[in-house]
Amino acid sequence: MAAIRFNGVSKVYADGTCAVEALDLEIGEGEFMVFVGPSGCGKTTALRMVAGLEQISGGEILIGERAVNDVSPKDRDIAMVFQNYALYPHMTVAQNLAFGLKLRSLGRAEIDRRVRDAAAALDLQDHLERKPKALSGGQRQRVALGRAIVREPAAFLMDEPLSNLDAALRVQTRAEILGLQKRLGTTTIYVTHDQVEAMTMGDRIAVMRRGVLQQLGTPEELYTRPANTFVATFIGSPAMNVLPAAALGIGPDSLLAGFRPEHVALGPAADGHFSFEATVEVVEYLGDERIAHLRLGERPLVAKLAVEQQLERGSTATFSVAPRSTIFFDARTGAASGAPV
Amino acid sequence: MTSLRIRRGGRAPVPEATQGLVLHSDWQRPSVRWGLGGAQLLLLVLLVVGGLGPILWLAKSAITPTQDTLIKPIAVFPHGVDLSNLSNAWTQVDVGRYLLNTIEIAAGSWLSQIIVSTTGAYALSVLRPKWGSLIMGALLTTLFVPSVVLLVPLYIEVVHPPLIGGSYVNSYWAIWLPAGASAFNVVLMKRFFDNLPREIFEAARIDGAGPLRLFISVVLPMSKPILGVVSIFAVLASWKDFLWPLLVLTDASKQPLSVRLPTIQGQTDLGVFLAAMLIACLVPIVGFLVFQRSFLRGSGLGGALKG
Ligand SMILES: Nc1ncnc2c1ncn2[C@@H]1O[C@H](COP(=O)(O)OP(=O)(O)OP(=O)(O)O)[C@@H](O)[C@H]1O
Numbered sequence: 001m002a003a004i005r006f007n008g009v010s011k012v013y014a015d016g017t018c019a020v021e022a023l024d025l026e027i028g029e030g031e032f033m034v035f036v037g038p039s040g041c042g043k044t045t046a047l048r049m050v051a052g053l054e055q056i057s058g059g060e061i062l063i064g065e066r067a068v069n070d071v072s073p074k075d076r077d078i079a080m081v082f083q084n085y086a087l088y089p090h091m092t093v094a095q096n097l098a099f100g101l102k103l104r105s106l107g108r109a110e111i112d113r114r115v116r117d118a119a120a121a122l123d124l125q126d127h128l129e130r131k132p133k134a135l136s137g138g139q140r141q142r143v144a145l146g147r148a149i150v151r152e153p154a155a156f157l158m159d160e161p162l163s164n165l166d167a168a169l170r171v172q173t174r175a176e177i178l179g180l181q182k183r184l185g186t187t188t189i190y191v192t193h194d195q196v197e198a199m200t201m202g203d204r205i206a207v208m209r210r211g212v213l214q215q216l217g218t219p220e221e222l223y224t225r226p227a228n229t230f231v232a233t234f235i236g237s238p239a240m241n242v243l244p245a246a247a248l249g250i251g252p253d254s255l256l257a258g259f260r261p262e263h264v265a266l267g268p269a270a271d272g273h274f275s276f277e278a279t280v281e282v283v284e285y286l287g288d289e290r291i292a293h294l295r296l297g298e299r300p301l302v303a304k305l306a307v308e309q310q311l312e313r314g315s316t317a318t319f320s321v322a323p324r325s326t327i328f329f330d331a332r333t334g335a336a337s338g339a340p341v
Numbered sequence: 342m343t344s345l346r347i348r349r350g351g352r353a354p355v356p357e358a359t360q361g362l363v364l365h366s367d368w369q370r371p372s373v374r375w376g377l378g379g380a381q382l383l384l385l386v387l388l389v390v391g392g393l394g395p396i397l398w399l400a401k402s403a404i405t406p407t408q409d410t411l412i413k414p415i416a417v418f419p420h421g422v423d424l425s426n427l428s429n430a431w432t433q434v435d436v437g438r439y440l441l442n443t444i445e446i447a448a449g450s451w452l453s454q455i456i457v458s459t460t461g462a463y464a465l466s467v468l469r470p471k472w473g474s475l476i477m478g479a480l481l482t483t484l485f486v487p488s489v490v491l492l493v494p495l496y497i498e499v500v501h502p503p504l505i506g507g508s509y510v511n512s513y514w515a516i517w518l519p520a521g522a523s524a525f526n527v528v529l530m531k532r533f534f535d536n537l538p539r540e541i542f543e544a545a546r547i548d549g550a551g552p553l554r555l556f557i558s559v560v561l562p563m564s565k566p567i568l569g570v571v572s573i574f575a576v577l578a579s580w581k582d583f584l585w586p587l588l589v590l591t592d593a594s595k596q597p598l599s600v601r602l603p604t605i606q607g608q609t610d611l612g613v614f615l616a617a618m619l620i621a622c623l624v625p626i627v628g629f630l631v632f633q634r635s636f637l638r639g640s641g642l643g644g645a646l647k648g
């Protein structure tokens with residue numbers, strides 16, 4: 001177990017791509033940190049720099065108290081789970097799990113014990129003598145996890161480990177990884193582009209965009225107090241509505257107003273709420289709620305409504321939002337700003 | 342999806358994997374069946390007569406009395422079988438010793454080619470030194486130099502090796518060392534290593550494998566198919582090489598079969614000579630049949646990666 005710290009870390013690839021820019025970040029001991037962001041934002045690059053698979057162009061990465069910029073991957077005491085699992089195809093499951101331990105010259109008995117424990121934790125006991133090609137996708141994924149946990153490293157690095165599983169298995173494995181991490185208490189960096197995965201798994205989440213850290217915080221902080229319009233619309237599904245405050249009549253041109261679909265109520269304004277009229281374009285019925293896609297002038301909006309609230313397609317209705325559910329952003333920079341006075 | 346399973350003619354569905362280029366339904370048409378079937382049969386007969394025929398004739402003649410072979414070369418055992426040719430080949434011509442020589446030469450050439458090609462390709466493909474692309478370019482250019490051009494310089498180098506002194510004439514090193522210097526093998530091997538998934542190497546590095554361990558425990562076991570191909574090429578090339586061993590092995594007792602047999606042809610009874618030829622051919626054929634399964638099957642990467 002160890003804390004991991006990024007001190008102004010940058011990565012510029014040989015072709016000039018700046019994949020990570022001046023990243024400052026601390027991951028506490030035993031913390032589950034999620035890096036999230038759209039494709040190509042530099043999550044994998046940041047993770048690979050921690051693993052030592054990518055040279056650090058600028059700044060410093062510390063694992064525990066030690067700067068690891070010039071430490072080789074095997075001496076960093078970390079274990080990585082790859083998106084495509086990267087199992088050794090010519091070795092059985094047991095050999096895959098034991099490989100890293102043998103190279104660290106652990107005793108036979110100790111290796112056997114750890115392999116057995118990991119296999120039991122991941123429900124792989126019956127497959128120990130099989131080669132990876134004889135396993136299902138979910139089983140391979142568990143072998144990849146097992147290979148990380150047998151090492152008992154200071155930190156786990158996981159790069160989209162669930163993206164090759166089908167939806168149901170993904171939800172189940174998500175819970176398993178989380179349970180495992182909490183039981184072992186190992187510091188973990190988990191990379192994903194799926195904000196639901198990030199919200200459900202992370203102790204804290206680092207949202208990245210084009211190599212720049214946008215916001216670092218707990219899922220709740222990101223959801224309720226996004227630092228800018230990018231985080232506001234990236235976290236949460238359906239995404240937050242962000243419109244010019246002037247279009248709603250609640251502020252000057254220089255501000256944007258953001259409010260989440262679930263904070264939109266059907267009906268005229270009451271006790272200090274502001275209201276607007278919008279056209280109903282499509283209503284999605286989800287069983288326990290309705291997602292209404294609206295149009296306010298030229299701008300699309302989304303409202304999450306109770307199932308009892310019926311809306312006609314093409315009709316116009318009045319909606320209201322409480323001011324305390326509204327977040328204001330600077331129209332030029334997109335950064336969160338105070339409410340207009 | 343279900344349409345895949347529909348077959349005309351009410352036969353049991355053929356699994357997709359066994360379908361050839363010609364669809365199962367097309368085979369039902371008489372014109373296709375007779376035309377294509379006939380062509381296949383003709384090709385098969387030609388291949389058997391042209392490819393297998395000489396070897397079978399050799400096998401027959403090796404155990405036929407010499408007179409029969411001379412008078413009726415195509416007849417099958419007109420005066421019975423004569424196994425003494427084989428034993429004479431072993432005792433008079435001393436085929437056993439030359440066979441051992443051949444095997445020793447082939448084994449050494451094989452080993453030197455495997456060592457050079459795997460380590461060279463590993464360095465160029467996985468370790469990637471700074472000047473790697475330059476070295477690769479240099480290697481590629483040597484592919485365009487015909488080997489005949491190299492004969493004389495190579496011979497001079499073997500007779501008077503620079504720096505080391507002495508001479509490699511009549512030593513198997515004269516064959517083993519030049520055999521290793523094959524750019525083609527390195528290029529072939531590098532192409533294969535290039536296509537192995539990097540993530541597996543990265544996983545091994547994180548697991549604690551250094552360059553040597555990565556090479557021995559991960560890269561080589563994943564490369565069995567290409568090792569098989571290079572091995573077969575190496576052994577066959579060495580087995581049938583004539584000119585170079587003839588030049589550098591002047592001591593008759595050290596020569597391989599490929600050099601020895603043509604030299605003794607004049608003084609040897611035809612039946613005995615053919616028997617010796619058969620022994621010389623049989624070893625690589627049997628070897629190939631034994632090893633082809635383990636060498637030439639699929640790449641063995643199944644299940645390593647997902648997606
Ligand atoms: N080896 C490389 N050479 C040059 N540019 C690279 C290299 N690897 C990645 N990049 C670039 O760096 C940026 C970040 O890539 P990275 O793989 O870290 O993205 P990511 O956030 O993991 O995306 P995804 O969700 O698609 O995996 C991208 O613009 C990518 O094109």
Ligand SMILES: [Mg+2]
Pocket residue numbers: 043044045159
């Ligand atoms: Mg990635």
